Amino acid sequence: MAWLPGAIRACYFLAALLFILGLKRMSSPRSARAGIVWAGVGMALAVAATFALPGLGHRGLILAALSIGTAAAWWSGRRVAMTAMPQMVALYNGMGGGAAAAIGAVELVGFAGAAVTLLDGRSFTADGQAPGTAQLSLAVLGALIGAVSFSGSLVAFAKLQGWLDRRFTFSGQRVVNLLVLALAIVLGAMLVGGRLTPPLIAGFFALALLFGLMMTLPIGGADMPVVISLYNAFTGLAVAFEGFVLGNEAMIIAGTVVGAAGTLLTQLMARAMNRSLGNVLFGNFGATTGAAQAIAGAQKPIEASDAAVMMAYAERVVIVPGYGMAVAQAQHKVWEFARLLIERGVKVKFAIHPVAGRMPGHMNVLLAEAGVPYDLIADMDEINPEFPSTDVALVIGANDVVNPLAKTDPASPIYGMPILDVAAAKNVIVVKRGKGTGFAGIENALFYADNARMLYGDGQAVAGELVAALKTLDA
Structure with missing residues (x-):
């Protein structure tokens, strides 16, 4: 059919338009889901048009490969x-x-x-x-x-x-x-x-x-x-x-x-x-340039009830999520705790480092999944000037992206990396399962700071304890 190549080109053009519009919508958390759907429709259209190419061989093999790949992707994506x-x-x-x-x-x-x-x-x-x-x-x-x-x-x-x-x-x-x-x-x-x-x-x-x-x-x-x-x-x-x-x-x-x-x-x-x-x-990523800087002080623990009281009577609280929150699947409990603080009149924000987690946008996806409003989520450049006036910074699962050694220790593998200035807050509470190091494999000087307290335990369990303690105050 003489019209077929022209129709295929038209389908490719429409698919390309859907790719571009879908990518544009992915730039905002509010429209990202729709953007993925648009791009997916564009890909389906492009694949269907390709099957109509004149002289295309091995259609059966191609269809079998598509079926196997689709089934594997669906199964793995769901699990x-x-x-x-x-x-x-x-x-x-x-x-x-x-x-x-x-x-x-x-x-x-x-x-x-x-x-x-x-x-x-x-x-x-x-x-x-x-x-x-x-x-x-x-x-x-x-x-x-x-x-x-x-x-x-x-x-x-x-x-x-x-x-x-x-x-x-x-x-x-x-x-x-x-x-x-x-x-x-x-x-x-x-x-x-x-x-x-x-x-x-x-x-x-x-x-x-x-x-x-x-x-x-x-x-x-x-x-x-x-x-x-x-x-x-x-x-x-x-x-x-x-x-x-x-x-x-x-x-x-x-x-x-x-x-x-x-x-x-x-x-x-x-x-x-x-x-x-x-x-x-x-470059040799993560390479050090000399002896590591010694960290003075000791980690000081705090109970969940005391941490809840501290944040309940604060004026400003900034929550800093990290990979540990993802591991514990604590985002829903953390948002429940944040909602209770907001109901008490506390000004709450979430601070996201550009490379928090294991991939770009990792934390944004988790918070969106929990239903956190986008206007409560601030990026690093926006939130850093606010830390000095923050009463309590709650760090849950973040490590390297809040480590002050990135600014002070030339021998550190993360030296020079911009960080969230959590240490500048009046009080810092760090939720962590133990005393281990972060993904970069180095100690975090923030955990030993005078204004920092360590709340040890699984992220979801600790968040649940904070919620329970806050509800007790309101009872």
């Missing part, structure tokens, strides 16, 4: 805990990068002369059509970036899942990493130059995958939000480049949007941790 969502995002992102790399591999093998029928029905043989330099360049570039995203995301998943040590370093690591990348680029240039042999293609992909592994292994857990965002950008770029190779408008637009959004988010995350993008790519 995954909120605390495990960061590693789930890393895993899914890696799959996207791996898919882009696989498309590049099929293209390169097809260009090399192994009779391969691609998804759009084209076939290349030894005496067939020769690819252009631009087409080869984009195929190689997309394959390189996608392979790095794939292997790097798998390492990020393993680290967040607790399967790998948080950091793996050795002497001269940066030089070795750059050499691996340089060799991959050299082999890629040879492929673009027309030396399309199976051993060269295999070597190129092996080096690209190896670089993704080696780039991610030395990264500390405290920097993982930046890594997830970075690989998200990589995956988008890889998909866009392979879209140009296939001539698929939906892939080009979707990949470009994801790549641009991921790049901007990576820059924002890096800025929030006071790191340059070059340091994110090639």
Whole structure:
């Protein structure tokens, strides 16, 4: 049918519009859910239009793969805990990068002369059509970036899942990493130059995958939000480049949007941790520069009843959630406690650090799930000037993002990272299960400060005790 390609292009255009509008709506917590639905509808439309492409082969295999992938995603998405969502995002992102790399591999093998029928029905043989330099360049570039995203995301998943040590370093690591990348680029240039042999293609992909592994292994857990965002950008770029190779408008637009959004988010995350993008790519994240600063004093415990009284008669209370709150699934109880304080006339706000939790927006999602109004949630730059006039700062599960050593100890792995100035509050109450360190693996000087008290216990149980104590006061 002559009208079919035009109709497909129209569907791709509508899908792209839904991608962009959906992403725009995701920028606000109020409309994020609708934005996800819009983008999902756009993806469904793009997939349906692709099935109508003239000459598309292996429709049965494609449909079977879609069915298996959809079932696995539905099952895992329904079962995954909120605390495990960061590693789930890393895993899914890696799959996207791996898919882009696989498309590049099929293209390169097809260009090399192994009779391969691609998804759009084209076939290349030894005496067939020769690819252009631009087409080869984009195929190689997309394959390189996608392979790095794939292997790097798998390492990020393993680290967040607790399967790998948080950091793996050795002497001269940066030089070795750059050499691996340089060799991959050299082999890629040879492929673009027309030396399309199976051993060269295999070597190129092996080096690209190896670089993704080696780039991610030395990264500390405290920097993982930046890594997830970075690989998200990589995956988008890889998909866009392979879209140009296939001539698929939906892939080009979707990949470009994801790549641009991921790049901007990576820059924002890096800025929030006071790191340059070059340091994110090639630096030894979490490396120390000398002997750690000694911490004076001792941790001073407090009972939940005393903490509840202190906050009940305060004028201003700022609640700082962190990953520990997510682990304890305490967000609902924390919000119940905050509502009781508000009913007593206490001014309550929630303070969110840009990299709190294990991924960008982690805490915002938890608070939104509990029903916390958006106007009570403040970001770091907004809330920091208010801490000196805050009567009580309640820290529940946060650690590295409130550690004063980030400002005072050059030897600290988080030195220079902007933090929430919780220590400036008149009183600080820290809810923590024990005396262990944070994800960066360092002691927190805040816990030993004169104005800080430690409320030990599981986050949800402690929040329940605070609620009960507050209700007793009102009885």
